[in-house]
Amino acid sequence: MARLLYLDCYSGASGDMILGALLDVGVSFDGLTEVIASLGLSGVTVKRSSVNRSGISATKFLVVEGANGSSKAGHGHTHSHAHHHHDHRGLSEITSIIQRSSLTVTSRDRAVALFRRLAEVEAEIHQMPVEQVHLHEVGAVDSIVDIVGAVYALDALGVDRIVASPLNVGSGTVKCEHGELPVPAPATAELLVNTPVYAAGPAVELLTPTGALLLTDYVDEFGPLPAMRIEKIGYGAGDHDFKHRPNVLRALVGVPSDRVGLQTVVVLECEIDDMNPQIYGVLMDRLMDAGALDVFYAPIQMKKNRPGTLVTVVSSPEKRDSLVGLLFAESTTIGLRITETSRECLDRDIVQVESPFGSIRVKVARRHGAIINVSPEFDDCVRIADERGCGVKDIQAIAMKAWLDQNEND
Numbered sequence: 001m002a003r004l005l006y007l008d009c010y011s012g013a014s015g016d017m018i019l020g021a022l023l024d025v026g027v028s029f030d031g032l033t034e035v036i037a038s039l040g041l042s043g044v045t046v047k048r049s050s051v052n053r054s055g056i057s058a059t060k061f062l063v064v065e066g067a068n069g070s071s072k073a074g075h076g077h078t079h080s081h082a083h084h085h086h087d088h089r090g091l092s093e094i095t096s097i098i099q100r101s102s103l104t105v106t107s108r109d110r111a112v113a114l115f116r117r118l119a120e121v122e123a124e125i126h127q128m129p130v131e132q133v134h135l136h137e138v139g140a141v142d143s144i145v146d147i148v149g150a151v152y153a154l155d156a157l158g159v160d161r162i163v164a165s166p167l168n169v170g171s172g173t174v175k176c177e178h179g180e181l182p183v184p185a186p187a188t189a190e191l192l193v194n195t196p197v198y199a200a201g202p203a204v205e206l207l208t209p210t211g212a213l214l215l216t217d218y219v220d221e222f223g224p225l226p227a228m229r230i231e232k233i234g235y236g237a238g239d240h241d242f243k244h245r246p247n248v249l250r251a252l253v254g255v256p257s258d259r260v261g262l263q264t265v266v267v268l269e270c271e272i273d274d275m276n277p278q279i280y281g282v283l284m285d286r287l288m289d290a291g292a293l294d295v296f297y298a299p300i301q302m303k304k305n306r307p308g309t310l311v312t313v314v315s316s317p318e319k320r321d322s323l324v325g326l327l328f329a330e331s332t333t334i335g336l337r338i339t340e341t342s343r344e345c346l347d348r349d350i351v352q353v354e355s356p357f358g359s360i361r362v363k364v365a366r367r368h369g370a371i372i373n374v375s376p377e378f379d380d381c382v383r384i385a386d387e388r389g390c391g392v393k394d395i396q397a398i399a400m401k402a403w404l405d406q407n408e409n410d
Contacts, residue, residue, distance in 0.1 A: 012206025015146025021235025170206030
């Protein structure tokens with residue numbers, strides 16, 4: 001059965017928090033240690049410890065450098081933007097370090113691709129060729145360990161799908177190689193394009209560049225906790241121990257529940273009593289073209305006994321803002337109600353069946369693999385009925401018989 005990982009990023013994320021959470025749900029620390037040792041970074045070791053964050057026991061992952069065994073900590077979360085002047089590395093040097101590791105070939109390629117993506121972001125921000133970019137903060141030893149370690153750990157965990165909550169980026173400013181910058185820092189912000197984010201809690205950096213890089217690359221979907229049966233829960237600790245707010249990343253591992261068809265949708269509603277009726281058709285077409293899942297109108301009686309129209313739009317969460325803007329721009333409404341809810345849809349396939357009148361598409365709907373409904377495509381039936389000069393319902397019946405005959409033969 002498919003396995004699922006949900007990452008709850010209510011206190012942001014960093015590379016060491018992700019690793020701490022993955023170790024906490026059972027990824028082998030010995031296996032991780034072997035991979036880090038294979039990087040050949042002189043004097044670098046890793047350790048883990050159990051810490052308390054506002055009453056929650058969590059795993060803290062640490063990179064230890066040098067003979068004195070000092071651990072590396074940054075501002076905010078570990079390794080966020082600390083100054084490591086001796087650690088400036090270019091992409092080619094980091095690639096060489098990764099290629100000598102004991103990661104699988106696929107994991108090595110993924111780790112290299114992660115650093116290349118980061119170098120391209122930095123190159124765009126600083127307007128220079130990728131080859132000249134020196135990854136000051138994320139090229140530091142601790143961040144190389146975090147990224148390579150996370151690639152190993154996520155592969156070792158063996159999940160089929162990763163979902164994460166919207167990302168809490170924090171607020172305020174952070175000191176880095178280029179001075180004091182607003183949170184999220186430019187590289188972090190660039191990595192987060194098209195990702196749902198928000199700011200809450202203490203005015204510190206909660207989401208580091210390493211955390212943003214890993215999450216935006218690995219996460220298949222951002223949203224609320226999906227329907228699942230939880231098997232393991234782990235917590236990865238950040239550096240800060242905030243009062244009354246656990247500074248942890250929570251990982252939940254399990255399998256999807258029977259409600260696999262459940263989807264989160266947004267319902268937009270408004271009443272209109274003062275619009276030219278000709279506009280309704282255009283409005284519906286434009287909403288559907290913009291990605292609405294469904295649009296429908298219902299006649300209603302409004303205040304002052306005016307007849308009106310209830311406009312309802314069903315949307316995926318990511319299309320919400322654009323559809324709200326379209327409703328305001330293309331209709332006379334001055335206010336909307338927005339509701340987040342769930343819907344369950346049957347799995348659908350379109351199959352071709354051969355009838356005496358030619359090929360007709362048929363929609364087959366299933367739930368948990370069982371066929372629930374079969375329906376000939378109406379447009380195909382209308383087209384053939386027009387061509388043959390016969391009734392549409394006759395063509396529908398012929399299409400259904402053709403599907404049944406074909407299905408029996410299969």
